[in-house]
Amino acid sequence: MVAYEITVEGLKYQYGKIKAVNDISFKVIKGEIFSFLGPNGAGKTTTINVLTTLLPIQKGKISISGFDLRTQPDEIRKSIGIVFQNETLDWNLTVEETLEFHGRLYAIPKKTRKDRINELIQIVKLEEKRDEFVKNLSGGMKRKLEIARGLLTRPKVLFLDEPTIGLDPNSRMRIWNYIKKVNKEGVTIFLTTHYMDEADQLSNNICIIDRGKIIANGFSEVLKQSLGMDVIYLQTDQDEKTFKIIKKMKEIKNIRKTPSELMISVEDGQKNMPRLIEQIRTQGIEIKSIYLKKPTLDDVFIHYTGRYFREEKKKKINI
Amino acid sequence: MRTEFLTIFWRDMLKFFRIKAMLFTSLIQPALWLALYGISMSSNFDSIIPKIPINQGVIQVNYLTFMAAGVISLTILFTCLYSGITLQFDKEFGLMKEMLASPLPRSHILIGLSLSGIAKSLIQTFIILVFGYVLGVRFFNTFSLMETIFSVLGILLFILLFAIGLLFLSSTIALRLKTHEGLQGVITLLSLPLFFASNALYPITSLPLAIKIISYGNPVSYFIQGLRYFTLGSNFYSFGNYYQYSSFDVLFALLFLLGFAISTYLFALRTIKKVKIV
Ligand SMILES: Nc1ncnc2c1ncn2[C@@H]1O[C@H](COP(=O)(O)OP(=O)(O)OP(=O)(O)O)[C@@H](O)[C@H]1O
Ligand SMILES: [Mg+2]
Numbered sequence: 001m002v003a004y005e006i007t008v009e010g011l012k013y014q015y016g017k018i019k020a021v022n023d024i025s026f027k028v029i030k031g032e033i034f035s036f037l038g039p040n041g042a043g044k045t046t047t048i049n050v051l052t053t054l055l056p057i058q059k060g061k062i063s064i065s066g067f068d069l070r071t072q073p074d075e076i077r078k079s080i081g082i083v084f085q086n087e088t089l090d091w092n093l094t095v096e097e098t099l100e101f102h103g104r105l106y107a108i109p110k111k112t113r114k115d116r117i118n119e120l121i122q123i124v125k126l127e128e129k130r131d132e133f134v135k136n137l138s139g140g141m142k143r144k145l146e147i148a149r150g151l152l153t154r155p156k157v158l159f160l161d162e163p164t165i166g167l168d169p170n171s172r173m174r175i176w177n178y179i180k181k182v183n184k185e186g187v188t189i190f191l192t193t194h195y196m197d198e199a200d201q202l203s204n205n206i207c208i209i210d211r212g213k214i215i216a217n218g219f220s221e222v223l224k225q226s227l228g229m230d231v232i233y234l235q236t237d238q239d240e241k242t243f244k245i246i247k248k249m250k251e252i253k254n255i256r257k258t259p260s261e262l263m264i265s266v267e268d269g270q271k272n273m274p275r276l277i278e279q280i281r282t283q284g285i286e287i288k289s290i291y292l293k294k295p296t297l298d299d300v301f302i303h304y305t306g307r308y309f310r311e312e313k314k315k316k317i318n319i
Numbered sequence: 320m321r322t323e324f325l326t327i328f329w330r331d332m333l334k335f336f337r338i339k340a341m342l343f344t345s346l347i348q349p350a351l352w353l354a355l356y357g358i359s360m361s362s363n364f365d366s367i368i369p370k371i372p373i374n375q376g377v378i379q380v381n382y383l384t385f386m387a388a389g390v391i392s393l394t395i396l397f398t399c400l401y402s403g404i405t406l407q408f409d410k411e412f413g414l415m416k417e418m419l420a421s422p423l424p425r426s427h428i429l430i431g432l433s434l435s436g437i438a439k440s441l442i443q444t445f446i447i448l449v450f451g452y453v454l455g456v457r458f459f460n461t462f463s464l465m466e467t468i469f470s471v472l473g474i475l476l477f478i479l480l481f482a483i484g485l486l487f488l489s490s491t492i493a494l495r496l497k498t499h500e501g502l503q504g505v506i507t508l509l510s511l512p513l514f515f516a517s518n519a520l521y522p523i524t525s526l527p528l529a530i531k532i533i534s535y536g537n538p539v540s541y542f543i544q545g546l547r548y549f550t551l552g553s554n555f556y557s558f559g560n561y562y563q564y565s566s567f568d569v570l571f572a573l574l575f576l577l578g579f580a581i582s583t584y585l586f587a588l589r590t591i592k593k594v595k596i597v
Binding site for chain 2: 052053054055056074077078080082084086087088089090092093097101102104105106107149
């Protein structure tokens, strides 16, 4: 039997008329790192805000650590830690005071509080900045302080809303390692990110969310393999016509239109690409660009939505 | 008993003493009022107003002493009304998320903030008393030791009720408005009638009817009534007027402030329970 730390069923959240979260369901296994992956405005933060009791629950059923969100929100507040997407630090407090304040909010007894603060300050390597004001910390240090704060209460679940946003690659790496370490000690991690590599590197289960809906859910490898072994991206002068031709080819597993090119999944790309090119050429269609790659989560997203995960990517291809 | 409100109190006081500009202005401002406005006005008034013959046993109070209570109320009024800005900033800059997502009962945010507002008010009152004494304010003049102690307790009680009523009022406004700029405007607008439609600087009796009516529903007037009763006694002359406060007047003022504090607390609590910050 798998034990679940979080179960969400039929969650909906609307800001006025905007349906930010539109009927999503998922489960987070106890002790795993779970990634919520999606582009800007997908509804990740809204979901986190409902799960962490900051927004009222409008529709759906949520249970966290065995507590029902509707009836036991206080129990849930006690058993979770949160690192918000946007900075939530008081610039006029020092590093130590920031943690002290948080510990007192949760009524952690003095002795335990002091011990944990000492331990966490060491872990996030802020010993030298202990008495420094928050306003004098670098962006990465502030982020680390927030992560330390999220862990101070020894939560069963730690929510991390884009934890590495604005960090240099080194700091990102260090924070990833730290998140993994915390996870090994038994804390279930709920992570949102729009970095594909982050989700891929860190997590067991990935939930891809777009426009308030979950479009794919599963282990990263399984998601990628569902596209087949290889993907081919193709750009021609007559995409419509090409689409029809390729669709008929039996070697092709799947084809999908994106705004600027066609995405084709195949089992054996190296063998099939030359055939594909031949087929198209014989019809008098000119190929502008074509390339073959192993599927990544980016491709999974394109496959399910017909859109690029990031706007920048489209631009890059058009050059 | 849960004591997490002390955490909110602790943080607010820490910042009060830490942000030097804030500390300095909040301590110097009441002294300046007393020194500039008080001294110039009293040197005028005390010479203009004819010395009306006084009944035997009734003391004559100089204008500076009379308006010192007004300066205390002005100071507390501004300090407490502006305290809501803390909440507004916390809300605007996301700090309140940390508190709202924690198991801290929401009422503790209000109570903690009120405690620090009271503490600041008391510090400022103390400064006015000391500085006022240097300038010639004479409080507790004819009081015995016991009467003085009793009066100090009475003053504390009045400050407490007045300050928390204002704090809850300001918290409610702060939580309902979207930006701190808007809040500053509303508070400035609110503080003017509260202060001037009261007996802080002059007697109510000769005010135009409209202002008089406002002053009867104005907590500032009742606060000052209590304050004058406990600092100057139950009957005295000042500013050409004869003042007489019965025990009933003082009790009524106390009840009025109590009602003010309770009703603003209920409003603030309702507001903070519904507040959404995302
Ligand atoms: N306070 C709000 N009022 C109205 N609409 C909102 C509010 N917050 C979010 N939205 C809308 O809800 C949708 C989902 O937003 P949300 O912040 O959950 O996205 P996200 O996945 O966290 O995006 P990002 O990666 O940019 O953080 C968006 O369309 C957004 O405009
Ligand atoms: Mg977000």
